[in-house]
Structure formats: structure tokens, C-alpha cells
Amino acid sequence: MLLCDIGNSFAHFYDGKKVWREEISGSLEKYFKKRVYFINVNENIKSVLNNLKNWIDLEKYTYFDTNYTGMGIDRKVLCIAVEDGVAVDAGSAITVDLMDKGIHKGGFIMPGFKRIQESYSLISSRLSFSLDFDIDLNDIPSNTKSAISYGAIKPVVLAIKDFAKNRKIYLTGGDGEKILPFLNNAEYDEKLIFEGMKKILKEKLC
Amino acid sequence: MLLCDIGNSFAHFYDGKKVWREEISGSLEKYFKKRVYFINVNENIKSVLNNLKNWIDLEKYTYFDTNYTGMGIDRKVLCIAVEDGVAVDAGSAITVDLMDKGIHKGGFIMPGFKRIQESYSLISSRLSFSLDFDIDLNDIPSNTKSAISYGAIKPVVLAIKDFAKNRKIYLTGGDGEKILPFLNNAEYDEKLIFEGMKKILKEKLC
Numbered sequence: 001m002l003l004c005d006i007g008n009s010f011a012h013f014y015d016g017k018k019v020w021r022e023e024i025s026g027s028l029e030k031y032f033k034k035r036v037y038f039i040n041v042n043e044n045i046k047s048v049l050n051n052l053k054n055w056i057d058l059e060k061y062t063y064f065d066t067n068y069t070g071m072g073i074d075r076k077v078l079c080i081a082v083e084d085g086v087a088v089d090a091g092s093a094i095t096v097d098l099m100d101k102g103i104h105k106g107g108f109i110m111p112g113f114k115r116i117q118e119s120y121s122l123i124s125s126r127l128s129f130s131l132d133f134d135i136d137l138n139d140i141p142s143n144t145k146s147a148i149s150y151g152a153i154k155p156v157v158l159a160i161k162d163f164a165k166n167r168k169i170y171l172t173g174g175d176g177e178k179i180l181p182f183l184n185n186a187e188y189d190e191k192l193i194f195e196g197m198k199k200i201l202k203e204k205l206c
Numbered sequence: 207m208l209l210c211d212i213g214n215s216f217a218h219f220y221d222g223k224k225v226w227r228e229e230i231s232g233s234l235e236k237y238f239k240k241r242v243y244f245i246n247v248n249e250n251i252k253s254v255l256n257n258l259k260n261w262i263d264l265e266k267y268t269y270f271d272t273n274y275t276g277m278g279i280d281r282k283v284l285c286i287a288v289e290d291g292v293a294v295d296a297g298s299a300i301t302v303d304l305m306d307k308g309i310h311k312g313g314f315i316m317p318g319f320k321r322i323q324e325s326y327s328l329i330s331s332r333l334s335f336s337l338d339f340d341i342d343l344n345d346i347p348s349n350t351k352s353a354i355s356y357g358a359i360k361p362v363v364l365a366i367k368d369f370a371k372n373r374k375i376y377l378t379g380g381d382g383e384k385i386l387p388f389l390n391n392a393e394y395d396e397k398l399i400f401e402g403m404k405k406i407l408k409e410k411l412c
Contacts, residue, residue, distance in 0.1 A: 008330060070332075070350040093329050094357075098346060106346035108357040109333065111325035119317035119325055123299050124214060126276075127315065140304060140312035140369075144276040151300075151314040154368070155361030162364055163346075 002031060003197045005074060006040040006049075009092070014194040028052065037201055039073045039193075058197055061204040066104035074193060078172065079104050081196030086164040089193075091173035094156060096163055110159065113175050116152045133178045157182045208237060209403045211280060212246040212255075215298070220400040234258065243407055245279045245399075264403055267410040272310035280399060284378065285310050287402030292370040295399075297379035300362060302369055316365065319381050322358045339384045363388045 003014040004027070011027045013020050022030070024045060036055045039062075040046065049055055064076040078087045079099050087097045090112065097107030111119070113131060120127040132149040137157065141147040157179060160169065169186035171179065172193060180188045189195070209220040210233070217233045219226055228236070230251060242261045245268075246252065255261055270282040284293045285305050293303045296318065303313030317325070319337060326333035338355040343363065347353040363385060366375065375392035377385065378399060386394045395401070 068348045068353075093326075093333065096357075106348045106353075108347050108353045108360070109326070109350070110357040110361060111322060111329065115325040115329060116317060119321040120299075120315070123317065123321060127299065141314050142274045142312045144315070147274075147312075147314045151302075151316040151365070154314070155316060155365040158364040158368055159357070159361040162360070 002034055002036045003194045003201075004031075004036050004038040004055075005077075005193050005197070006038060006042050006045060007074065007091075008042050012193075014191055014197075019191050019194070028055075037197060039077055039197065041072045041074050058200050058204075062200050064104065065102065066106075068104060068106055071104075075107070076104075077196035077200065078193050079196070080199055081192050082170045085168035085170055086160070087192070088160060088169060088171045088176065088179075089173040090171065090175035090179060094173075094175070096160055098163065098167070108159070108163070110156055113152060113156075113178070120148055120152075133181075137182060153179070153182070208240055208242045209400045209407075210237075210242050210244040210261075211283075211399050211403070212244060212248050212251060213280070213297075214248050218399075220397055220403075225397050225400065234261075243403060245283055245403065247278045247280050264406050264410075268406050270310065271308065272312075274310060274312055277310075281313070282310075283402035283406065284399050285402070286405055287398050288376045291374035291376055292366070293398075294366060294375060294377045294382065294385075295379040296377065296381035296385060300379075300381075302366055304369065304373070314365070314369070316362055319358060319362075319384070326354055326358075339387075343388060359385070359388070 005012045006024060010021045011024045032052055034054060037058050038055055039058050040049060059073045062076060075095050078089055079097050082099045083102050084099055089095045092112045094110040094112055098105040117131050127148060129145045129148050131152050135146055135149045137154050141150045169183055170192060171186055171188040172190060177188045180186055211218045212230060216227045217230045238258055243264050244261055245264050246255060265279045268282060281301050284295055285303050288305045289308050290305055295301045298318045300316040300318055304311040323337050333354060335351045335354050337358050341352055341355045343360050347356045375389055376398060377392055377394040378396060383394045386392055
């Protein structure tokens, strides 16, 4: 049995031990005979997935209590994993959601760090730098590279802290680990979304 | 006499009464006979400006005390206008600088709101919205449009507040007025950079 989280660019798999990433179409071919429980936000692949009889869409079995409209299934499943606290998925976008005893209270979306870095280059070639996640955010920047790293990272960190107040922060996604050192009362888990899928699956089977 | 601030996209003019914007090359032709004091960050136009004998580059007369390396002349002149407090220029980029009794202590750079908005569209067409500056940043967002407006505006506001502490904030630039309502102890002045140029000019003439 495999768990699979299909995004716009890649499919992430979890076999109960490790998480890995594959090209979407290649992975469908590779595992089409396997029993796969998946969630999917990729519109282009929906009809193909409907025809894979061993692949089961967990969205059908997902019950999620919220007043928020337009929330993707991946964000819902992440929140189900968290249950109480703040769920942060730092990938191509950075989503931040508040869960209070199993109930979703709302959340917000920031552009991911790759997009932020790209924004600087698009403004001017003089602002084209790689973000430095080793920066000390308590120091006032004194050159362009630190001014950009500070300007990209600190606003995101402050917005998460301000939103979380004293609640525990659960980080996941490709850049989640990078912001962990800037946050108190936070932990990083690359397989957080799969924990949510496991919960849904357990309830379905009970 | 005219004052002129040349950026990468446009030239801004000030005649002592009002500020207006023109296409760069057109404005050079239009005002080449006039006495114009200018600052310029646009590399492409440097040699042309050198040949306009009525146009005087104020950068030559600008003394600015800082340990920051790589600071553009426009940011320096804005800081000269402020002298004590936080200078924020919210344009294609958002620059934030700390001035302490005439001495520059450093600063940072965030992408401007147009770029941030564009970043969302590049991540997914479902995130393609105009930012809503009438949003209440104390409410937890409950739909995608507010989640994006909150995620674009709140991190910027928090980063400026955190940096300014109790110091006065001086806003300028096309988007400066939009964030004014979210900040205490702040004021907006579209001609702030020209106030800096006037100071430099006054010292040059004395």
C-alpha cells in the first residue's frame, strides 16, 4: 500500500517508512497495479486518475469542519494531521492554517521562497541573489544580499509568529525546515500530510 | 528649475509645487534646455545624461554616512530627507531604512506589491487575485482572496513595524499610501525624495 500526494508539479509518495518524489505521469504508469490512496490538486490529471481502479481518492472520505471557502484538499489533509495548532506548508506557496481542537479557523497564503527570490531578480539584476537562510534576523542588514535575505525571510517568520501566538507550529514542505530555526515552539515533519491521510484512511476503515 | 528622480521605468519631476511622472527619454528631450537637478539609478541612460549640460547630477554633491554597501542614490537621498526615523519607499521594491540622527544604520528590501501579486498568479491561476487593501488584518481570512491579501500585506506591515519599533515611519512611493492605514506613527509624502534633493542642493549652494 502506498500513500500519494499529487501537486501541480510532482507526486509525493509514502510507503510507511520514507517519503519520495516522482514525476506525475511516470509514477501513474509505474504504480498503476498497486493499491494507492491519493489526494490530488492537479486538474490536468483528474480524468486519468478516475480510470485507475486500484487508486483511491481520499478526498471522497475527507470530512473537514471549516467556514473557509476554496480550500484545496492538500491543505485540508494537513490540517487534519495537526488537529490543534498552526499548520505551515512551505512549498511553491506558503500556506498557514489555524486548527483549534479539530476545527479549522482560517488561514493565509504567502508566495513561496523560490518565487520571492525570483521577484527580486525581476525587479532588477542588482537584486538577484540566493536567499541566505543562515542570516541572523536580529541584525540590521548592511549590504544588498543580507537586505534581500532579511526582506524575504523576516516578513514570513513574523507573519507566522503573529498568527500562531502561543500555539504550536507544525512545519512541512520543501522549505519548512529552512525556517524552523527562526521559530519557537515549532517542529518540522516532511511526512505531515501523510499523517493526515493515515487518519482519514483509519476512519474510513473503521 | 526642476528636480528629477530617474528610476528604471520612469522619471519623476518636481517643480516646487507638484510631482509628476514622465517617460524617461521623452522627458530628456522635452526639458533639455531647462536647469534640472537630478538623481539617476538607470544605467542605460547615464551617458545621455552626461551630455546634457543643463542637467546636474546631485549624486556628486551627496554626502551620506553609512556602513551599508551597494545602496542606490535614490535610497540615500530619501534617507537624507528623513534624517531621524524609518524611510519606506514602496514601489517596484519596498526599501526600509533606519536613520538615527543623520546616520544610516542599515535597512532591508522586500518585493513590491505588484510583484507579490504577480507571484501568486505564477504559482497557480487559482491564486490570481487583485490585492484588497481594505482588508482588516486583525481578522483571520476565510476565503482565497482574503488569504492572499492578508498573506501579501500583513508580512510587509509586520516587518516594517518590527524594524521601526517606536520610531516615526516616513512612507513614499506609489504604494506607500496604501499601507499607511495599517501603521501607527507614520505619514505619507509623495515628494519625500525631492525634500532630500532640496536639502542636498541647499548645502551645495551654501
